[in-house]
Amino acid sequence: MTNPEELRDEQLVELCRQGERHYFDVLVRRYMEKAFRIAFDFTRNTETAKDLSQDAFLRAFANIKQFDGRSSFYTWFYRIVVNLCLDHARRQQRVGWESLDRITEEPGEHRELADSTFAPDQQAIASEAKRRVDQTLETMPNKQRTAFLLRNHQGLSIADVAKVMKTTEGTVRVYLHRAVAALRQSLLELV
Amino acid sequence: MKNAMPLQSACKEFEEDLVLYYYGETSEDERRRIGRHLFGCLRCQGFLGDLQRLLPQMARTEELPQSFWDNYYRETVAKLAQQDERKHWWRSLIPQMKIWIVPAFGTVAMTVLVIGLLFGKGNLSSFTLRPAEKIPHEILADENQLQFFESMDLLESLSKLQSQDEQKPEAVNTQSSRMRFQSGTV
Numbered sequence: 544m545t546n547p548e549e550l551r552d553e554q555l556v557e558l559c560r561q562g563e564r565h566y567f568d569v570l571v572r573r574y575m576e577k578a579f580r581i582a583f584d585f586t587r588n589t590e591t592a593k594d595l596s597q598d599a600f601l602r603a604f605a606n607i608k609q610f611d612g613r614s615s616f617y618t619w620f621y622r623i624v625v626n627l628c629l630d631h632a633r634r635q636q637r638v639g640w641e642s643l644d645r646i647t648e649e650p651g652e653h654r655e656l657a658d659s660t661f662a663p664d665q666q667a668i669a670s671e672a673k674r675r676v677d678q679t680l681e682t683m684p685n686k687q688r689t690a691f692l693l694r695n696h697q698g699l700s701i702a703d704v705a706k707v708m709k710t711t712e713g714t715v716r717v718y719l720h721r722a723v724a725a726l727r728q729s730l731l732e733l734v
Numbered sequence: 735m736k737n738a739m740p741l742q743s744a745c746k747e748f749e750e751d752l753v754l755y756y757y758g759e760t761s762e763d764e765r766r767r768i769g770r771h772l773f774g775c776l777r778c779q780g781f782l783g784d785l786q787r788l789l790p791q792m793a794r795t796e797e798l799p800q801s802f803w804d805n806y807y808r809e810t811v812a813k814l815a816q817q818d819e820r821k822h823w824w825r826s827l828i829p830q831m832k833i834w835i836v837p838a839f840g841t842v843a844m845t846v847l848v849i850g851l852l853f854g855k856g857n858l859s860s861f862t863l864r865p866a867e868k869i870p871h872e873i874l875a876d877e878n879q880l881q882f883f884e885s886m887d888l889l890e891s892l893s894k895l896q897s898q899d900e901q902k903p904e905a906v907n908t909q910s911s912r913m914r915f916q917s918g919t920v
Contacts, residue, residue: 564818571810575803580795597810601817676792694757696793701759716759720750723785726792 548572552616559607567604574617575600577697578624584692585628587677595631599624618706621693625707629685672730679729683722690715691722742780745771752778756785 547555547569558566578599582592603610603620610619680688686708693704694715701719705712744752748771754760755768772778 564814567814568811571814572807575806575810579806583795593806597806597813600810601813604814605817605821695789696795701754701757716750716754719757720753723753723789724749726788727784730788 553612556607556610556612556616559604560610564604567600567607570603570616570620571600574620577617578620581621581624581692581697582628584696585625585632585688591631595627596624599627602627614706615703618703621697621699621703621707622709625689625693629689632685675729676726679726683725686710687718687722687725690718691726694719742777742784744778744781745775748775748778749781752782753785756782756789 547566550558550566550569552570552573555566555570559570575596578596579592582595582599583589586592586595599620602623610616680691683691689708690704693699693707694701699707701712701715704719705715708715743749748768751760751764751768755765760768772782
């Protein structure tokens, strides 16, 4: 008997499609961290990221029979996660701005950047840089942000990002460059 | 981002290439071309250095404890099980149905039979279809055609009678002459 953990994604999906629900648990274990990280990159909120990424697993399982195997499971699944995050961002746009305001008022949120070994002015600059990056990502067009987060934060190749976003690699390159340019611009102003 | 400094600008025609170069998304030929340019361009070297310094920091996330992931996994699996149960809720009824479905079906059948006998007084014809409902459509069409021809005959007869009324005097004369002819007086 093969250990389920050793099975490939496609094999696990096929078993799930045959009604063996418990094999989906292996996929949950395999992708839960990545799913959560994507959702967190979009939402910057642990609880929301948890809810959205769990919801993505529920949707993936409910629609497992629609997965045609033309793409890999993870690009199909990432697409579900990203779409849920973008839907959430659209619904919560106003709330998102309020959260951002709250973050800017709470320097403690940037503690991972503001190292205590640095002088207070350096910490302040680091904190401001972080705030600007977050704000730029928040206000960036969804497609640029998605391309940037999937490539830079999740480490997906441009080919996979294109599959997740259902677009061409050339378009992803353009999105990526624009996102980096926008982030660079936000930091250029920090003098 | 500890040393937050403004990014240096690159040569315009190399800026996009340098972003892809940083991510390792260039072909071997492009990589060599960019490498040659970088060798002699301090601005692009500075730009690439900034990307290498800042972009990984943007991606850095806080490490979460193992208990968070254990809890996450347990919750997700429980939610999946709940969803699966909701989807197949009717399956849970099958074992219970197996126990009482035969007596229930028998009771319903007996009730229907008793009601039928009591109210129908044994006259089963009330349960049968009326003759008109039993006639197939094709035959019904023929019957309609028959009624149509009968109506036409009736109309024809009426028009004949009407024309006879109009020609009555002439007809009377004709009849009397015919009578005379039959009696041999002509």
